[in-house]
Amino acid sequence: MKRLIFIITFLLMTKTFYCQTNDLNTKPVTIDNEFNSSSKIKEISLNPTKVENLKTLGLVWGFLKYYHPNIAKGNFNWDYELFRILPKIINSKNNEDFDIILVKWIQNLGTFQENQKANENLGEIKMKPDLDWISNSKFSKELTELLLSIKNAERTNNNYYVNILFDGVGPPSFLNENPYSKMKYPDAGYRILALYRYWNIIQYYFPYKYLIGEDWKNVLKEFVPKIISAKNETEYTLTILELIGRINDSHANVWGGNQILNNYYGINYAPLNLTFAENKAVVTYFNDNNLCKEIGLQIGDVISKINDESVDDIVKKNLKYTPASNYPTKLNNIALRTLLRTNDTVLNIEYISGNQLKNKMIKVSSSNKSLIWKKYFDNTADTCFTLISPKIAYLNQGSLKGSHISKIWKEIKNTNGLIIDARHSPTYSPLDSLCNYLYPKKIPFSQFTIGSIKTPGLFTFEYIDSAGKENTGFYKGKVIILVNENTQSASEYHVMAYQKAPNSMVIGSKTAAADGNVSPIFYLPGEIMTMISGMGVYYPDGEETQRVGIKVDLEIKPTIEGIKNGQDELLEKAIEIINEH
Incomplete structure (x- = not known):
């Protein structure tokens, strides 16, 4: 059951969203229609005090959303309650007035039972909720005590706005977040809602918040003026994309072929692929050899240049709009999604061929997009298995099925070495079947942290995953696993298992560092589609995988000369290691 977390599809996610929403039409939250077409807040004039107040409102609004039992029941449309309180907060006269407004607002949410022990979790804690701001914000005594009583309120494992999948041992699902699909450029109130919604999802349900690299509360304050000042749908979408990028998660992005971003980057693509090698943008593939x-x-x-702008400058300009867990993965995404795009019909390319600096005008077309993505995501090979030599076997996990392994193992078992290519995502999840042949016994290879509905922001270690079985005939040869920045999520998880095999070795470069499952798709106003890594994935000893990637035993990176000569330098090194073994 636990492995199901890696095969949630976009189709299932989006269908689940609408089904869940339709099933809950009788909730009080669905009856409130006052702000269906507008928040009635078109503009917000800012000064430092208002920015600070709006930051604090974001903290309180999100805390109440996930901690207050009556909001959890669906008794309030919490989006629309924001629009009711926002004008009062914006117009508050001083700190005392600000606190009084919040106290009255919270008191109107109704009564609840306090029972701190009911929310206790006995698991090993990885991350505690970040709630010190309640006591450190210099609120009035009345407001502080009220917020602390809500912190200690008795809660159940049910919340209208969030659910932990797979009976409480899976990723969080945010199924009842209205996408407001007709608002491509939401008004100021809805833009603030977008910021608050995303920020608080990360605050309470992102398992790697402690790895973001900065105080997440400072990011909230930084983005208050940014989101309010966004003048059009492009600036709004880019601001959201920049915010998403700040969590440093390769699973997080604006997904779904967002048309606003397509128009911003360009709908036409050059007929070739690039990759970064030796910090240079290198041509690796042509969609049309005749065009080449x-x-x-x-x-x-x-x-070296595209439309008279250096590649280095283009990279620097786009880093903040390129969410990923680490710099190599950002470069990989920029090469694929950004560099060779335009809304014109041609691109002016400056390039170095041999030792000569040259210039070319390249025709571009929207039809090249599908060919480029097909090449990038194509996991298929002529076969998932081949014998490179009588004593060296090769498996491509992108097209390998568990059912294949028993049929081909007789050709693998007596070889000196097995190369497992994990530079593609596994389409069929062969992990268990393959580890049954690689392991001498059942071995733990990963453990997970899970979030909490009762105590939002808490993540505890909940279970350890194992693979393999008792097998005296396990594989005795050298196992070499190939990885690079395309090794992401399920592929990284498979590598964690493979590298537990006796006499195994991982070679290549830093992986995408977004291991394991994702939350189902959720939406921000303007129907901006996104997701996050939903559960923490660690080695059995607690060692991190997020942001740092899978442990690599020998770093090998492609070189420009190797690409030019058509070499697969990782594969060549793997063969060399096996031959020397």
């Missing part, structure tokens, strides 16, 4: 000859570019050529 026509334009004169060759595999291994280095692109």
Whole structure:
């Protein structure tokens, strides 16, 4: 059951969202229609005091959303309650007035039972809720005590706005977040809602918040003026994209082919693929070999400028709009999603071929997009298995099925070495079947942290995952696993298992560092589609995988010369290691 967390599809996520919403039409939250077309807050004039007040309101609003039992029951449309309180907060006269407004607002939410022990979790704690701000914000005594009583309120494992999947041992699901799909450029109130919604999802249900690298509360304050000042749908969407990027998670992005971002980056693509090698943008693939000859570019050529702007400058400009767990994965995404796009019909390319600096005008087309993505995501090979030599076997996990392994193992078992190529995502999840042959016994290889409905912001270690079985005939040869920045999520998880095999070795470069499952898709106003890593994934000893990637035993990176010569340098090194073994 636990492995199901890795095969949630976008289709299932989006269907689940609408089904869940339709099933709850009788909730009081669905009857409130006052702000269906507008928050009635078109503009917000800011000064430092108002920015600070709006930051604090974001803290309190999100805390109440996940901690107050009556909001959890669906007794309030919490989006619309924000629009009711916002004008009062914006117009508050001083700190005393600000606190009185919040106290009256909270008191109107109704009574509840306090029972701190009912919310206790006996698991090993990885991350505690960040609630010190309640006592440290210099609120009035009345407001502080009221918030602390809500912190200690008795809660159940049910909340209208969030659910922990798989009977409480899976990722969080935010199924009842209205996408407000007709608001491509939401008004100021709805833009603030977008900021508060996303910020508080991260605050309470992102398992790696402690790895963000900065105080997340400071990010909330920083983005208050940014989100309010966004003048159009493009600026709004880019601000959300920048906010998403600040959590440093390769699973997090604006997904779903967002048309606003497509128009911003360009709908037309050049007919070739790039990758970064030796910190240079290098040509690695052509969609059309005839076109390759026509334009004169060759595999291994280095692109230095695009439309008279250096690649280095383009990278610097786009880093904040390129969410990923680490810098190599950001570069990989920029190469794929950003560099060779335009709304014009041509791109002016400056490039280095051999030792010569050249310029070319390249025709671009929207039809190239599908070819580029097909190449990037194509997990298929002529076969998932081949014998490189009589004593070296090769498996491509992108197309490997568990059912294949028993049929091909007789050709693998007596080889000196097995190369497992994990540079593609596993389509069929062969982990258990393959580990049954690689392991001498059942071995733990990972453990997970899970969030909490009763105590939002708390993450505890809940279970350890194992693979393998008793097997005296386990594989005795050298096992080499190939990884790079395309090794992400389920692929990283498979590598964690493979590297527990006796005599195994991982070679390559830093992986995408977003291991394991994701939360189902959720939405921000304007129907901005996004998701996050939903559960913490760690080695059995607690060692991190997020942001740092899978442990690599030998770092090997492609070189420009190797790309130019058509070499697979990781594969060549794996063969060399096995031959020396």
